[in-house]
Amino acid sequence: MSHQVCLLSGDGIGPEITNAVREVIAATGVEIEWIPCAAGLSSYEATGDPLPQETVDNIRRTKFALKGPLATASGTGFRSVNVALRKELQLYANYRPAKTLQGVPAPFKDVDLIVVRENTEGLYSGLEHTVVPGVVESLRVITEKGSRRIAKFAFETARSHGRKKVTCIHKANILKLSDGLFLDTCERVALDYPDIEFDQCIVDAAAMKMVMNPHQFDVLVMENLFGDILSDLASGLVGGLGVTPSGNLGEDAAVFEAVHGTAPDIAGKNLANPTALLLSGTMMLKHMGETAAAEKIEASLFRVLAEGKTLTGDMKGSASTTEFADAIIDQLDSVTV
Ligand SMILES: NC(=O)C1=CN([C@@H]2O[C@H](COP(=O)(O)OP(=O)(O)OC[C@H]3O[C@@H](n4cnc5c(N)ncnc54)[C@H](O)[C@@H]3O)[C@@H](O)[C@H]2O)C=CC1
Numbered sequence: 658m659s660h661q662v663c664l665l666s667g668d669g670i671g672p673e674i675t676n677a678v679r680e681v682i683a684a685t686g687v688e689i690e691w692i693p694c695a696a697g698l699s700s701y702e703a704t705g706d707p708l709p710q711e712t713v714d715n716i717r718r719t720k721f722a723l724k725g726p727l728a729t730a731s732g733t734g735f736r737s738v739n740v741a742l743r744k745e746l747q748l749y750a751n752y753r754p755a756k757t758l759q760g761v762p763a764p765f766k767d768v769d770l771i772v773v774r775e776n777t778e779g780l781y782s783g784l785e786h787t788v789v790p791g792v793v794e795s796l797r798v799i800t801e802k803g804s805r806r807i808a809k810f811a812f813e814t815a816r817s818h819g820r821k822k823v824t825c826i827h828k829a830n831i832l833k834l835s836d837g838l839f840l841d842t843c844e845r846v847a848l849d850y851p852d853i854e855f856d857q858c859i860v861d862a863a864a865m866k867m868v869m870n871p872h873q874f875d876v877l878v879m880e881n882l883f884g885d886i887l888s889d890l891a892s893g894l895v896g897g898l899g900v901t902p903s904g905n906l907g908e909d910a911a912v913f914e915a916v917h918g919t920a921p922d923i924a925g926k927n928l929a930n931p932t933a934l935l936l937s938g939t940m941m942l943k944h945m946g947e948t949a950a951a952e953k954i955e956a957s958l959f960r961v962l963a964e965g966k967t968l969t970g971d972m973k974g975s976a977s978t979t980e981f982a983d984a985i986i987d988q989l990d991s992v993t994v
Pocket residue numbers: 670725726727728729730739898899914915916917918919920921922923928929930931933971
């Protein structure tokens with residue numbers, strides 16, 4: 658059966674890594690009809706619109722999108738298209754696993770944690786205004802409904818992945834109302850999951866603990882901005898942004914991307930590591946029911962990483978994006994899953 662999937666190639670390294678992922682998926686024989694959709698800086702420059710309605714409509718229709726990173730200017734310019742897509746499509750759960758990969762240089766061994774990031778609220782609500790010149794306010798929206806659904810997602814994820822513990826990361830000592838509500842809601846949801854241990858940790862201490870001993874964590878659930886920051890931190894524990902995938906999941910659609918951004922420093926040079934987006938691609942294939950192909954890709958990828966002969970620069974190798982993708986494709990026929 659052929660699947661329709663929206664393709665948002667992205668800015669910066671986006672086209673290079675989305676091409677690599679498409680080639681690897683095509684080599685498994687899974688038939689995907691890619692629907693090219695405009696979004697981001699390239700769309701803005703071509704049409705003046707960074708997120709055409711047609712793109713949103715197409716994702717609603719096909720329910721799946723593979724997305725390269727999209728550029729958002731700091732302090733000026735249009736609102737983040739990433740954020741807009743998550744809100745518009747109610748992709749409320751950002752699932753960001755960080756797992757040690759054999760052969761990828763990293764500061765720790767055997768890290769295996771999952772950051773569950775609330776994806777539609779918090780400081781990412783984008784509600785900012787100037788009170789008087791020189792004074793601005795940003796609203797950090799936390800709702801009971803939003804907190805409950807992300808807490809439930811975290812516990813359901815723990816259960817379905819055989820995990821033992823969910824830790825709520827918060828700053829409820831200072832943000833007494835907003836994170837107080839988030840923590841309180843997580844505590845109440847935890848009562849419905851007596852088989853999963855529940856724990857909580859204040860975000861600054863959590864950052865230190867993750868860096869000192871990431872093995873003490875399992876599933877971590879938190880609001881949007883904390884999840885943004887700690888998912889990059891978690892990537893650093895397992896070898897960097899080149900290797901950590903991300904799924905933006907909602908009831909009606911899912912957008913698969915990487916944790917990382919457009920990597921302007923290496924864009925257009927065929928240097929980017931496509932591993933992160935490839936693992937997002939296998940996450941997508943599993944969501945579509947194409948589990949065998951996903952596992953085949955993962956087995957091939959893990960073999961290439963473990964052999965260590967064809968690695969991109971961020972993994973201390975010298976291979977290009979395309980050489981790395983070709984090495985994975987070369988393994989597909991010889992792996993058994
Ligand atoms: N979901 C998305 O589309 C995201 C978009 N962004 C956007 O990306 C732009 C650049 O953001 P930065 O803060 O520079 O973060 P970034 O994640 O693009 O880059 C940080 C560092 O990681 C490296 N890196 C990232 N991905 C890599 C890969 N696949 N292979 C090898 N090295 C990789 C980069 O070369 C750079 O040194 C900004 O406009 C930002 O708004 C940032 C994060 C997520």
